[in-house]
Amino acid sequence: MKHFCWIISMPPNKVKPSLIQRQHIGLNPFLRHTPISNPIFRDMQITLCVLKATGLLPIYEEVSKYEVGPPTKPNIFYSFFIRGIVQALTLFNLYNLLTPGSAQLFYSYSDTDNVNKWIEFLLCMLAHSATVTICGRNSKLFLKIINEILKVDEDVFDRFGTTLENKCGFSLKYIVGICVCQWYLMILRVLAVKDTLNVNSYVFIFIYAIQNGMATIFIVFTAALLRILKMRFAHINVTLKGYTYSHHRKLRRFVGRDRDIVTMDTFPDDSLFIYRMHNKLLRIYRSINDCCSLILVAYMGYAFYTITTTTYNLFVQITTQRLSFNVLQTCFVWLAMHTCVLALLSKSCGQATDEANGTSQVLARVHGVTKEHQNIVDKFLTKSIKQEVQFTAYGFFVIDNSTLFKIFSAVTTYLVILIQFKQLEDSKMDDDSS
Template sequence: MSPNTWVIEMPATVPHKSRPRRVSPYHNPPVLNDAFGRNARRGQDPLGRSEQPRRPENVVFADIQMILSVLKATGLLPIYEQISMYEVGPPTKSNEFYSFFIRGVVHALTVFNIYSLFTPNSAQLFYSYRETDNVNQWIELLLCILTYTLTVFACSRNAKNILRIMNEILQLDEEIRRQYGASLSQDCGFSVKFLVGIAVSQAYIIVLKIYAVKGVITPTSYILLAFYAIQNGLTATYIVFASALLRFVCIRFQFINKLLNGYTYIQQDKKKRKKGHHQYMEQFSEDSLFIYRMHNRLLRIYKDINECCSLILVCFLGYSFYTVTTNCYNLFVQITAKGMISSNILQWCFAWLCLHTSLLALLSRSCGSTTREANITSQILARIYGKTKENQNIIDKFLTKSIKQEVQFTAYGFFAIDNSTLFKIFSAVTTYLVILIQFKQLEDSKLDDMIEHGQST
């Protein structure tokens, strides 16, 4: 599917006439945010008292400020400048140099860890290259390093694109505020909860690993464990950030869908009694151009987010799939073992499963809901009855270009990410888990044969 088919070309809009701002045809009229209710004059507070000029605060990304700070401090996002409430600027030279330096340190540590893994320094953490469970740990660790390295690479390459996406979201909100006086609720409070959960789970996992190591832990092992936790934590944080961006886009798709829903058959019949039909459909003509323009911009933002995150998502999904599989396998080995069950390994496995399952569920839900809202616009528009020929032509032109288009959020084009992704991953986990169990049983049978052969001789 060509990305260009996502954009629906509409005639150029005429300049807005000077008319009073009206309330949008929402079922529930939007409530202004506190940021818009304040006195707009610089140097005065809402009570009229003089105060010092303050730096404009961005209220759109207020819910994810903590995640933005973490990603900027670790070099995954550029340290942008806040120009106004609805615009961010590129980083300064010093901030750009800081991000470049942090990324260099990350790559240096990655090379050091890969070198340490293939030397006797890692014997404390990985003591065998042959057993099935230890081979799985090696593959899982290498996938973690690969995922984080590609995340850093993709973030540095797409830094300007991320800033452009953020600016486009801010500009859309500014237009909505000017047109309808509405301030959209962001509903991204989940980001803080996930950030705290990621930090706690990584700390808990590292403590469990330290207690499981026998003997005195070497400095190299501490570096390996610490950087392993950082890699997992930051990759997971970026997934939450991508999910939050999709949530922003989803809310704005919902806004225009609610605007269009006010002109459907049922709502139209209700409003005919309050105002003339001609005046009502003239209002639709004014709104339709704004809605189509906003829909096109949201589709471009949706596509840009997909392009920026595709490589990261396909690596993360592969890494999560293998992590979930190995931990399910470790649980099976512990439950079926003849000896004593290790509580340390059980806690380790449950911590990993909870972390990755929650991240996969969040990503699938965010992608699925955004895709659904993007595709449902044409269905709502098909229920609008255009009395005049001009209005019907507007509706027909939109439907002609969108009725057969299916917007999808993909992992680098390999497969679509939606609400069914979590089920597909766990289906694949079940298949691969059976293969690992068979390898383990084959390994155990060979060991039993060797023991019997030794006893007979």
């Protein structure tokens, strides 16, 4: 009686992949041959440079190909100095906002519009200050996250002889887009003020743009980290699919029937490696959530209010006779920037969460040929039931693919309230004039 054999895509030991395995690696979209150079975050190199230059990330030292070390004392002092400068500029902006001279920054047509803009300024300062403070407090934890990701990639390289892709090159495009938007918004705000701006107002507008940019770029960095985790969870799931019957049939057609095959005897060793790797990635996932939770609460609150007030300004422009092309441009730029960043964050969180929780679903389709194999699957599934993860904003709400829809649903509700305040204000003005 012949043993039932399955073709899989993983070598049982740290050896050079065979012909069949090399062919299967070509089919795996999450693997490619080892690049000549590291670092692992080569696709987001510019993002890391910007965050380190602004003090949001420590200026770490590269110890080896798969490890980064703590920053030197001069770099630590530089990060403290930059964080102190940006926080001082935030206090300066808050002072300017509370002085009578800030009235020239509010060019709206009603008190309701001016109050909304004033709250928006305050929320931006809060989001920026929270980002700077929490990043400074969690600088060691960020280094730990980077090292753990590098360690996962080192383990994959030792076992496969290849390195995982990151696919986070989008971060550079978003940074360029954010910088262009901020410069354009600065120009529009200066042109919108009819009176001559004083020096403090120019400084306020410039610092406000920096605050927006820094807070938004950090959200892009968070999305990039989640995309990196998504690729590694996806690699685990693709590897496990090599043990399913449907994938076995596809590989069998690919390599032919007369080729050498690897049996399910390798499953215990491979499943142990996958189990350890999955636990490491779950720890990294939770660490990122712990580092960014409060930042996400502050930024998403600010982004929600900005989208709401911007939509309200569009409504006012459309329904009144005082149509301003400058205001319309400002509204469309704000909506485009915040909507794109929130959509990126929601998509990255949703994909990473789906892949993390999808491992147990893939494993459930693995058919154990022997009782030993089935016991391994059962133990993994039993523990996976208790390890279902969610990416949350400090536990207030879950961030996933549906978050953007929920935000716009809340925007619609709050927009109705603002319109009612606007109508009450207009009716009061009509009564006073009559």
